[in-house]
Amino acid sequence: MPGIALTMADEMHTIPEGVSPERPQRLPFVADRDVPLFRAQLTVALANHGIAMDAAQVTALVTHYHLLGEANNRFNLTRLIAPAEAVRWHYLDVLAALPCLTAPDLPDRWVDIGSGGGFPGLVLAVARPDWQFILTERRAKKAAFLRHCVAELDLGRRVQVFAGDIEPGTVRRALSSCGTDVSRETCGILARAVEDGPRRLPRLLRVSPFVSAAFWFGQEDARALASRLPPTWELRQHHPLPTGDRRAVILLTRRTN
């Protein structure tokens, strides 16, 4: 059954096919009901898509979902919180990108622009214990939620949260404040469902620490991005995702010559 591609803004995430439009926009999260269902459906999805994770990693993702659900009852992090929707549209959507992110010449340090509830950065941090992440989020409540998740999941040694706006003029300062030596170190940039991404994200590519980028896009956004790429960047891979019709991770790299 083809899914409907996610659009750029969370508020606009389209309802996946098969979900009744009659349904209330946001069902309250009920931990006793939803967490066991989520664990079962996540386990099936990982097996079906050949994504290897050990028991501790699965438990960490379940814990993240639990925290997300509880926080979502207090303020809006995502509309897609019911177990089946969350597994598919959030966790599988992120984890299915792993094969294209794991080439040895790609960075092991990533900056997630607009992490929201932790997608993709926090989920990738659980999946790849050898990578480091800076999760950035302009909204204070969401940044506080991310910090809480990092503490609960014991990821503090390699995952940092920057609360603030990431723009071309501020990004180097933001990374420095998280301990990155921007004159020597390189990193990759991640973004999923960031508002107006095809227009705003290419500007960040001009900033020097960034040597790779992975953007979760539908077909239209991928097309719009292609015409805005700085000349020093090229498309390295278009990695289709199983979560939506023509949905993909667009992997970009800075040219070396």
Ligand SMILES: C[S@@+](CC[C@H](N)C(=O)[O-])C[C@H]1O[C@@H](n2cnc3c(N)ncnc32)[C@H](O)[C@@H]1O
């Ligand atoms: C639509 S949500 C998507 C969240 C998450 N990436 C996901 O895929 O579910 C976009 C998030 O990016 C944040 N955001 C947008 N532009 C930003 C910027 N320039 N710097 C930091 N955060 C930003 C917003 O506050 C919002 O939480």
